Amino acid sequence: MPNLLAKGRLARWSGVAGASLATLTVLAGNVLAATAEHAPDAAHGGEHAGGLPQLNPATFPTQIFWLALTFITLYYLLSKKALPRVAEVLEERQERISRDLSKAASLKEEAEAVLAQVDKALAEARSEAQALIAKAAAEIDANNQARQAKLGADIAERLRSAEANIAAAKEQAIANVRGAAADIARDVAGRLAGVDVDAAQAEAAVAAVIEERRG
């Protein structure tokens, strides 16, 4: 109710202000009118000698008649023609706005659904790609390991055969050296001492010496 009270106060004060202003101005107006009447102004001297034109009852019927006529016309025109048209346009706009709003909301929903779908597809593709990469990496890894193992075995094999060759060559060389040494030893013994040492003896002596040196 404070709202209504405020409006009531506004109405009351404007009424009081208006009434007091009216009194003041009518007083001032009468003074002016009095001064004006001294001037030779015959145009409207006699017509409103009674003072305020508002208080002349002779003009009441015409004012009431024309007010009634114009106001009823206005009410008829407004209520039957003008106002329904305004209401229609405003309603149309309201409807249009709410329709557009709901349309926008549904479009937004749709767009969100599409976005979610895209997101899902993207995530799927990403995980798929990751799986593929992992698989490829594992394959490559396994391949490498196998090849490395094979290479290692190969190398080891070759190393072993090379070592065997070297060992055989060494044996051979040692045997050759032993034979040559026995021959030389027999020859030396024959020439120096005139002793004819048979081959087996010489060989055994050389072997004994070699064994002695080696040890």
Added chain:
Amino acid sequence: MDPLHQFQINPILQIVIAGYDVSFTNSALFMAVAVALIYALLVFGMQGRALVPGRLQSLAEMFYEFVANMVRDNAGHDARPYFPFVFAIFMFVLIGNMIGMVPYTFTFTSHIIVTFTLAATVFVFVTVLALMKHGLHFFSFFMPHGAPIALAPILIPIEVISYLMRPVSLSIRLFANMMAGHTMLKVFAGFTVLMISGLGAIGFVAGLVPLLINIALTGFEFLVAFLQAYVFSILTCLYIRDALELH
């Protein structure tokens, strides 16, 4: 020079019906002009029926929504059928007041008989509305709810008188404001003329003072012209609410 000369009713076309002088006068002319202006604003303004309104359509819609809000806020939702009545009152008074701000026009709202007839229309309308809606129960309106019965002999006459005074205060408020403002404008304008004719060269300088006051008063008058139309129609709304709800 007479500041009250502007309120003179001058017949344009002499008409007498059943012994009554109902001549078409300057007052009647501007009432018709007001009706034509209001109707033209609404019809031409809404002609485009544009979704995004132009200037004239905005103005028409603004008036419509202004009054519609006023009726809804002050008279309640049940008052919707009486919206055209309040709208007609508001526009008629507002445009009548505004036409009065144009020099050489006639302010028909500055005549007590016009404002009283309008106020009486509101009064009769509201009373008939209350009687139709509540029947004889309407008379309980004059006994404030919850007041002790012993006070009834005092309260009921007061309430009845205050109810009967509604059209009087409604009409005098509008009439007095319009007449006072227009008279003031004329009085101050008259001062300027008097000073110039009486004081000569000094008068041209001294006459500026009332002229400047008049400029301020003119702005003030526009405010009053709107405010009084607003007050008149808002009180109509409150009376309609009383009639519909009986407190």
